Amino acid sequence: MGTKEKTNGQNGLESLIFDNSFINHLPGDPEIENHRRQVRNASYSIVQPARVHNPRLGAASREAAGLIDLSMDTVNSPEFLEIFSGNRLLPDMVPFATCYGGHQFGTWAGQLGDGRAINLGEIINREGQRWAIQLKGAGPTPYSRSADGLAVLRSSVREFLCSEAMFHLGVPTTRALSLITTGEEVLRDMFYDGHPKMEPGAIVTRLAPSFTRFGSFQIHSSREETDLLKKLVDYTIKTDFPELGTPSPRVYLEWFNTVCTTTVDMIVHWMRVGFVHGVMNTDNMSILGLTIDYGPYGWLENYDPNWTPNTTDAQGRRYSFGKQPDIALWNLTQLAKAISPIINDVDALAQSLEVYRNRFQDGSQNMMALKLGLTHFKPETDPALMAALLDLLQLVETDMTLFFRQLAMVDPSKTVSPMEFSAAYYQPEQLTKPYVDRFDDWFKRYGQRLTLDSSDPGTRQQRMNQVNPKYVLRNYLAQLAIDQAEQGDFSGVTELLQVMRHPYDDQPGNQRFAEKRPEWARNRPGCSMLSCSS
Numbered sequence: 001m002g003t004k005e006k007t008n009g010q011n012g013l014e015s016l017i018f019d020n021s022f023i024n025h026l027p028g029d030p031e032i033e034n035h036r037r038q039v040r041n042a043s044y045s046i047v048q049p050a051r052v053h054n055p056r057l058g059a060a061s062r063e064a065a066g067l068i069d070l071s072m073d074t075v076n077s078p079e080f081l082e083i084f085s086g087n088r089l090l091p092d093m094v095p096f097a098t099c100y101g102g103h104q105f106g107t108w109a110g111q112l113g114d115g116r117a118i119n120l121g122e123i124i125n126r127e128g129q130r131w132a133i134q135l136k137g138a139g140p141t142p143y144s145r146s147a148d149g150l151a152v153l154r155s156s157v158r159e160f161l162c163s164e165a166m167f168h169l170g171v172p173t174t175r176a177l178s179l180i181t182t183g184e185e186v187l188r189d190m191f192y193d194g195h196p197k198m199e200p201g202a203i204v205t206r207l208a209p210s211f212t213r214f215g216s217f218q219i220h221s222s223r224e225e226t227d228l229l230k231k232l233v234d235y236t237i238k239t240d241f242p243e244l245g246t247p248s249p250r251v252y253l254e255w256f257n258t259v260c261t262t263t264v265d266m267i268v269h270w271m272r273v274g275f276v277h278g279v280m281n282t283d284n285m286s287i288l289g290l291t292i293d294y295g296p297y298g299w300l301e302n303y304d305p306n307w308t309p310n311t312t313d314a315q316g317r318r319y320s321f322g323k324q325p326d327i328a329l330w331n332l333t334q335l336a337k338a339i340s341p342i343i344n345d346v347d348a349l350a351q352s353l354e355v356y357r358n359r360f361q362d363g364s365q366n367m368m369a370l371k372l373g374l375t376h377f378k379p380e381t382d383p384a385l386m387a388a389l390l391d392l393l394q395l396v397e398t399d400m401t402l403f404f405r406q407l408a409m410v411d412p413s414k415t416v417s418p419m420e421f422s423a424a425y426y427q428p429e430q431l432t433k434p435y436v437d438r439f440d441d442w443f444k445r446y447g448q449r450l451t452l453d454s455s456d457p458g459t460r461q462q463r464m465n466q467v468n469p470k471y472v473l474r475n476y477l478a479q480l481a482i483d484q485a486e487q488g489d490f491s492g493v494t495e496l497l498q499v500m501r502h503p504y505d506d507q508p509g510n511q512r513f514a515e516k517r518p519e520w521a522r523n524r525p526g527c528s529m530l531s532c533s534s
Contacts, residue, residue: 012074013070013074013077013079013080013083013090014090015069016068016069016090016092016123017123017124017125018090018092018093018121018122018123019121019122019123019124019130020092020094020121020122021122021130021239022043022044022096022098022119022122022132022235022239023044023046023094023096025231025235025239026043026044026228026231026232026235027041027042027043027228027231028042028043028044028045028046028096029042029044029045029046029099029142030042031045031142032046034047034048034140034141034142035142036140036142036143036144036145036146037142038111039099039111039113039142039143040223040225041225041228042099042228043098043099043216043228043232044096044097044098044099044119045096045097045099045141045142045143046094046095046096047095047096047097047118047141047142048095048118048139049086049087049095049118049135049138049139050086050138050139050140050149050150051086051087052085052086052087052182052183052184052201052203053182053183053184054181054182054183054184055081055082055085055087055180055181055182055183055203056081056180056181056183057075057076057080057081057178057179057180058157058179058180058181058202058485058490058493059160059178059179059490059493059494059497060072060075060076060177060178060179061160061164061175061176061177061178061497062075063164063167063175063501064164064175064176064177064207065177067125067129067131067175067207068123068125068131068133068177068207069125069126075177075178080178081180083120084135084177084178084180084203084205085138085180085182085203086118086135086138086139086203089120090120092121093120093121094121095118095119095120095121096118096119097113097114097115097117097118097119097141097142097143098113098114098119098211098212098216099111099113099143099216099219100112100113100114100213100215100216100218100219100283101113101215101218101219101222101283102213102214102215102218102219102281102282102283102284103215103218103281103282103283103331103334104281104283105281105312105313105316105318106318106330108222109281109283110219110222111143111219112143112215112219112283113141113142113143114141114143115140115141115143115144115145115147115149116136116137116138116139116140116141116144116147116148116149116150116151117134117135117136117138117141117206117211118134118135118138118139118141119132119133119134119135119211120133120134120135121133129209130209130210130239131207131208131209132207132208132209132210132211133177133205133206133207134205134206134207134208134211135203135204135205135206136151136156136159136203136204136205136206137149137150137151137152137156137182137201137202137203137204138150138203148186148187150182150184150186150201151186151201151202151203151204152186152188152199152200152201152202153181153199153200153201153202153482153485153486154199154482154486154526155295156179156202156203156204157179157202157478157481157482157485157493158294158297158478158482159176159204159206159294159295160176160178160179160204160493161176161473161478161481161493161496161497161500162294162297162473162478163175163176163204163206163294164176164497164500164501165472165473165500165503166275166291168500168501168502168503169269169273169469169472169500169503170269171266171269171270171273171275171291172262172265172266172269172288172289172290172291173290173291173292174206174207174208174211174286174290174291174292175206175207175208176204176205176206176207177205177206177207178204178205179202179203179204179490179493180202180203180204180205181200181201181202182200182201182202182203183201184200184201185198185199185200185201186198186199186200186201187199190525190531199486200486208286208288208290208292209240209288210236210239210240210286210287210288211286211292212232212236212240212286212287212288213282213283213284213285213286213287213292214282214283214285214287214331214332214334214335214338215281215282215283215285216232216287217229217232217233217287217335217338217339218282218334218335218338220232220338221337221338221339221340221341222338224341226341226342229338229339229341229342230342233247233252233255233339233342234247236255236287237251237252237255240287240288241255241258244258249343249344249345252339252342252343253343253345253348253349253352256335256336256339256343256349256352257352257355259287259289259332259335260332260352260353260355260356260359261289261355261356261359262288262289263285263289263328263331263332263356264325264328264356264359264360264363265289265359265363266289266290266291266328267324267325267328267360268360268363268364268367270291270324271321271324271325271364271367272367272370272371272467273299273401273469273472274299274300274303274321274400274401274472275291275297275298275299275300275472276297276298276299276300276307276308276309276319276320276321276324277291277297277319277324278295278296278297278298278308278309278310278313278319278530279293279295279296279310279312279313279319279532280319280324280327280328280331282331282334282335285328285331285335295310295530295532296309296310296311296312296529296530296531296532297309297530298475298529298530299401299472299473299474299475300321300400300401301399301400301401301426301474301516301517302397302398302399302400302426303390303393303394303398303399303400303403304321304394305320305321305322305323305390305394306320306321306322307320307321308320308321308529309475309528309529309530310529310530310531310532311529311530311531312531312532314529325360325364328356329353329356329357329360332353332356333353336349336350336352336353365377365379365382365383365386367467368382368386369382370463370464370467371404371464371467371468372385372386372389372407372446372449372464373407373408373450373453373455373460373461373463373464374449374450374453375453375455375463376453378449378452381449382449385442385445385446385449388438388442388445389442389446392435392438392439392442395430395435395438396425396427396430396431396435397425397426397427397430398421398424398425398426399423399424399425399426399516399517401468401469401470401472402421402423402424402514402515402516403421403424404464404468405465405468405469405470405514406420406421406423406424407464407468408460408461408464408465408468409461411457412443412444412446412447412450413447413450413451416439416440416443418431418435418436418439423515423516424516426516426517465504466504468504469503469504470503470504470505470506470507470514471499471500471502471503471507471510471513471514472503473496473500474517475517475521475526475527475528475530476517476518476521476524476526476527477496477513478496478526479521479524479526479527480492481493481495481496482526496513499513
């Protein structure tokens with residue numbers, strides 16, 4: 001299971017160099033039978049993917065393939081299809097599912113684990129980078145509880161597309177290598193309303209330097225498995241944070257501080273592009289500050305800080321857009337509690353959490369300044385200017401993405417009409433005189449602020465277009481691609497993937513992907529709110 005040199009083909013599957021460090025350095029589950037159970041004093045369980053009878057490659061990412069040194073010829077080969085559908089293993093693959101726990105909607109849920117994700121192993125690419133390879137939807141594991149470990153096509157399309165869209169948007173994220181249909185039918189109750197139906201099954205191959213989560217530490221702490229908790233922290237630092245040095249009490253604190261900073265940077269990016277994760281449980285928080293587990297996510301269309309795409313969260317709105325920064329801090333607080341047995345310095349952990357608060361304030365202010373085309377944030381004037389704009393966006397149902405994109409094109413030194421933003425308004429009849437008056441007032445203040453920057457309009461527009469995307473993966477666009485894919489046509493998935501490769505560029509011929517949500521999609525399942533069902 002150690003490193004083994006491969007020489008059969010520069011870009012072939014046999015050239016992959018498996019390291020499998022996680023299972024080689026951490027204790028595993030001694031039980032080898034694949035049945036649901038509580039797994040104690042172990043970080044993982046060995047488990048085999050379920051065989052599928054008719055796998056078909058629906059889509060693949062050439063950029064993700066390049067991360068593990070695979071050519072697209074290899075990705076399109078029968079061998080790739082067999083291996084990444086879980087039907088066959090390469091010689092050095094040792095598939096396993098990891099053990100973790102988590103808080104779900106604020107309540108401790110105990111053991112969760114990889115209920116439908118199976119890791120094929122970890123490779124070291126030609127650049128010396130580590131990539132863990134994981135199949136999502138490849139069958140049951142000891143952590144599946146009452147579920148079947150499978151995934152349906154609709155959720156798999158969404159995860160595949162969003163993983164790559166987020167990467168091209170510049171948001172830290174896990175990656176998606178391939179989307180494979182299995183030929184199997186999967187029973188799902190999409191909205192948990194007592195109306196289950198059979199849906200096509202699929203498997204997404206995910207890549208990340210590590211899939212370790214906050215909940216990976218929480219489970220051992222909750223069970224008072226302190227020795228194993230320390231082993232996992234030490235392993236994580238040595239493997240994923242080697243720049244911090246040899247694990248020690250001082251390094252543990254530096255590590256937690258780093259986790260706080262990478263997490264806050266991820267959240268600032270979410271807020272910049274209008275992304276809503278939808279289910280920020282602690283088991284869905286990456287220790288590397290990556291966006292992970294794309295379930296009922298969505299992008300803000302009309303700007304509404306209280307919006308959540310998750311039907312399960314419709315009442316409490318715990319994971320709504322505006323609450324994401326606070327929830328990330330709450331989750332980090334739970335991680336701090338989990339690792340406190342090996343640190344024993346509550347004050348130092350609290351100081352790291354304060355770093356999060358300060359970094360988010362600074363980061364979000366600088367981010368908003370960039371979105372407005374300002375060269376820098378001015379504390380004397382900008383907080384009020386920014387707050388007034390966000391209030392304005394909520395007075396009329398206004399598409400956040402389209403508004404900021406259009407904002408770069410106007411000249412605030414001249415009279416600006418609300419009609420210049422007509423493409424961003426969902427209900428133009430809401431443009432009342434009180435709104436127009438507030439609109440005019442804000443633009444006068446904005447124009448005055450821009451004069452302090454002394455930037456020419458062309459430079460400002462270019463700067464704004466680098467942080468305000470033109471194209472985002474709107475739920476209705478994803479649903480249209482899903483509708484086609486469920487009929488066996490993946491051209492919509494491929495086309496969306498191509499558009500999302502260049503989210504900040506004007507793309508002639510692709511304007512239809514940069515338009516506000518059509519009215520027919522306002523309440524259609526999959527286009528507005530979604531459930532956790534996948």
